[in-house]
Amino acid sequence: MHINFFLIPFVIVLGILFSNNDTKKNRLWYIILCSIVLVFVAAMRSPEWMSTTYNLDTDVYKDLFKVSIDMKWGELWSMVLLKYSGVSDEGDIGFLVLNKFLGWLTKDFYIFSILIDLLFFVPFGILLYRYSTRISQLVFAYIFYIALLQVFLIGGGRQISAIGFDMMALISLMDKKTIRAIILFLLGVTMHLSSFLFALPLLMIWYQTKPATLKKMHLVSFLLFPIVLMFPNQIIVFMGESVGMERYARYGEGGIQGGIGTFIILIELLSLFCLIAIKKKDLQSSYMDCVFYVMAPLLTFFAPLIRANGSMIRISLYYHIYLIFLVPFAIDCMFKKENRSTVYVVAIATLSLLTVMGGGMVYYFHWQL
DSSP: OBTHHHHHHHHHHHHHHHHTTOOHHHHHHHHHHHHHHHHHHHHTBOHHHHHHHHOOOHHHHHHHHHHHHHSOHHHHHHHHHHHHTTSOOOSOHHHHHHHHHHHHHOSOHHHHHHHHHHHHHHHHHHHHHHHOOSHHHHHHHHHHIIIIIHHHHTTOSHHHHHHHHHHHHHHHHHTTOHHHHHHHHHHHHHHOGGGGGGHHHHHHHHTTOOHHHHHHHHHHHHHHHHHHHHOHHHHHHHHHHHTTOHHHHGGGSSOOOOOOHHHHHHHHHHHHHHHHHOOHHHHHTOHHHHHHHTHHHHHHHHGGGGGTOGGGHHHHHHHHTTHHHHHHHHHHHHSOHHHHHHHHHHHHHHHHHHHHHTTOOBOOBGGGO
């Protein structure tokens, strides 16, 4: 089945219904209902189908969950000690510990998947609730998720957990809870080592990088775009070797694979729109939007790496997910209030069209196969 043929109309029609009375309470209910449906779709997918069709590790996570349930706590803590004492090169051990903890609550893999997906959708929903002012912004956010994020996050597992912890760290830093932010960030790193990249925006936010500096960094990232596009392999190898992670460096040792051209173009165009639309004075008047704008130069620089290896989407994903907040801010900055509804309609229609042009994402529930 083509799941997006259901999800896109659902998100849009529900948004239209709630927009008739666009209150903060109704926006909360809209977020809750959309999140329930998206969590259900993500958690109830067929692991075997998603793994073979979209090269996701969902079947691996299913096996890992079974192994973690049977594993003794003493054995698990020994693995943790060996990992962080430098003796073992075991993978992202924090996710295995999380599996074991959640195994206390349920032995069912699909209920476990719901709990894992909530680690992302709860902080995601909190950010949407705090920083949206209209239903149209929320409709755009969920269509953006379906169009550009769902196929990468629906596999569940390590990275969606890491992104969830990073979002919680971001929320904590916004709330001036620095210690809590550090702890949550480090938990994310134990879930997926690539999460360490989120230290860049957290440090920039903590340092309170000035709007003028952010605008210059955004412009420089565009000037570097041709270089990143020409030498993605070399950059990936350098990044992997500089932190002593050979397995990530190997992603850049093959030939250019072409990646996803449409993805690179769309991300860069959206970033360019933000660069043009959002002025220094707009950032000076809004702390939260300044926080999200920190992601703009980073996503602009890292997105082209996917040209070398499709797996490099895991790098820019930590940053380009925040276009969900940046693009509405850019729309509000560029267009007058009376024209914004029309712009949102065009943006939502364009993303929806791009999503279904290829036939939508082929999807099976686990009980269908």
